[in-house]
Amino acid sequence: MNLIKLDATDSTNSFLRQLAIQKELEDYTVVTTNRQDAGRGQMGTKWVSEAGKNLTFSVFKRIECLDKDELFYLSMAVSLAIYDTLVYFTIPQLKIKWPNDILSVNSKICGILIESIIQNGKLSASIIGVGLNLNQTNFDGVTNASSLKKITGVYYQKDEVLLKIIENIKKYEAWIVNRELSKLKKAYERNLFRRNKPSTFKLNNGTLIMGFIKGVANNGCLKVLMEDNVMKEFDLKELKLLY
Structure with missing residues (x-):
């Protein structure tokens, strides 16, 4: 080093x-x-x-x-x-x-x-x-x-x-x-924070959504199970985890 x-x-x-x-x-x-x-x-x-x-x-x-x-x-x-x-x-x-x-x-x-x-x-x-x-x-x-x-x-x-x-x-x-x-x-x-726990996210347009963090995709996008039971992937520019 x-x-x-x-x-x-x-x-x-x-x-x-x-x-x-x-x-x-x-x-x-x-x-x-x-x-x-x-x-x-x-x-x-x-x-x-x-x-x-x-x-x-x-x-x-x-x-x-x-x-x-x-x-x-x-x-x-x-x-x-x-x-x-x-x-x-x-x-x-x-x-x-x-x-x-x-x-x-x-x-x-x-x-x-x-x-x-x-x-x-x-x-x-x-x-x-x-x-x-x-x-x-x-x-x-x-x-x-x-x-x-x-x-x-x-x-x-x-x-x-x-x-x-x-x-x-x-x-x-x-x-x-x-x-x-x-x-x-x-x-x-x-070791992912709030994995499998109900969480609130803020989209880049200001909309708040609820979902469960399930993991990450190979490209680093966050995998979120939405309230309608559909799995979606978001990159860092698209959403922010609030709590």
Whole structure:
């Protein structure tokens, strides 16, 4: 692992992508920062983190054994790697909220943003961005956010947590390389937030609907059993899980 530590940057994902343009990167090149001024989440949202308190990093990962339409398997692998890491540190009541937020006690403690690098029409690598709330305890103005320290009262060492996450990503990478994709999906679905529970969703036109989360499709769409007993699939642009 090639580790680059920064005091501050706009976004570790952006920094790593620019670095990949400038030179050939070693697999598992990792960039961490104490302060991220323009951290990004899913769908262009901002990831706000108190300087020095949390673990914000990005990983350059060569991934040539997946097709472009199979990229969500990498998302599942990273989600499970972080989930397993938090189990190791005895964080309670963990769930993966589709597509790849990590919750503890129903509060968000981690967000993941994966960006693809396509060469000659094929997936060649990905930049895996992770924001994990470790030691921040003040989340004024941010709803449903928490941290490991706020939940457990324990102070966490960033490097120790980072190394465990990388170790677990490598474990799940082997599943992808060996094409154990159905096994990966089953593990992800087993830990999916509100699976098989009646849930409320908001469509992009503002309409509220009810349904049961049943799992995910191979392309990452959420499979929802509707009130009329019809199974539908939705992508991230189409709906948001409210509760």
